[in-house]
Amino acid sequence: GAVVSQHPSRVICKSGTSVKIECRSLDFQATTMFWYRQFPKQSLMLMATSNEGSKATYEQGVEKDKFLINHASLTLSTLTVTSAHPEDSSFYICSAREGQTGELFFGEGSRLTVL
Amino acid sequence: GDSVTQMEGPVTLSEEAFLTINCTYTATGYPSLFWYVQYPGEGLQLLLKATKADDKGSNKGFEATYRKETTSFHLEKGSVQVSDSAVYFCALSGQAGTALIFGKGTTLSVSS
Numbered sequence: 562g563a564v565v566s567q568h569p570s571r572v573i574c575k576s577g578t579s580v581k582i583e584c585r586s587l588d589f590q591a592t593t594m595f596w597y598r599q600f601p602k603q604s605l606m607l608m609a610t611s612n613e614g615s616k617a618t619y620e621q622g623v624e625k626d627k628f629l630i631n632h633a634s635l636t637l638s639t640l641t642v643t644s645a646h647p648e649d650s651s652f653y654i655c656s657a658r659e660g661q662t663g664e665l666f667f668g669e670g671s672r673l674t675v676l
Numbered sequence: 677g678d679s680v681t682q683m684e685g686p687v688t689l690s691e692e693a694f695l696t697i698n699c700t701y702t703a704t705g706y707p708s709l710f711w712y713v714q715y716p717g718e719g720l721q722l723l724l725k726a727t728k729a730d731d732k733g734s735n736k737g738f739e740a741t742y743r744k745e746t747t748s749f750h751l752e753k754g755s756v757q758v759s760d761s762a763v764y765f766c767a768l769s770g771q772a773g774t775a776l777i778f779g780k781g782t783t784l785s786v787s788s
Binding site (some may be wrong): 565567595597602603604605607608610654664665667668669670 | 680713718719720721723763765775776778779780781
């Protein structure tokens with residue numbers, strides 16, 4: 562099946578620094594990618610929807626200046642957590658929609674720990 | 677807005693036991709319904725889906741039937757294995773191409 566790769570899988574950073582997470586569709590073109598955040602023992606909360614070549618659409622309550630999303634190509638979307646703080650520590654998951662079938666594929670997730 | 681409610685876990689079963697994980701939804705229109713599974717250390721994988729009322733999705737011995745009258749999509753398996761231990765998420769998609777809305781997930785632990 563189609564593969565979506567996220568990198569890094571784990572990252573630890575100091576408070577105030579920025580962290581970039583990449584989401585790549587390895588064998589298909591993804592016209593749309595979704596970014597989710599998962600808190601312990603809680604559901605995946607949709608953060609934003611990104612379409613290739615256009616600005617991301619953020620869900621209510623998600624700060625677009627804090628969580629910068631770039632979808633520069635049909636195989637790559639990036640999420641940058643700017644000026645990270647401990648409350649940003651979480652598990653971030655991307656999902657990519659395959660252009661022809663519309664099926665969604667998920668990355669393995671990236672665990673961010675902000676000290 | 678649309679939402680998904682699934683039973684709280686963890687669910688602990690012995691091997692070969694019968695499994696049911698309840699899932700109900702609230703949505704306008706006719707959503708597509710999904711079950712995803714997350715094995716330890718791995719990403720989400722689609723387990724099965726149903727796109728219209730009375731459809732039954734099935735895969736790897738798991739089944740779920742789209743019940744519009746009860747707005748439910750309960751996951752069942754007749755005989756679980758240790759390898760089924762994972763977190764199971766019920767999800768819906770309100771419109772084609774939109775993001776999925778997930779339930780909170782149910783952790784299943786199967787012991788031999």
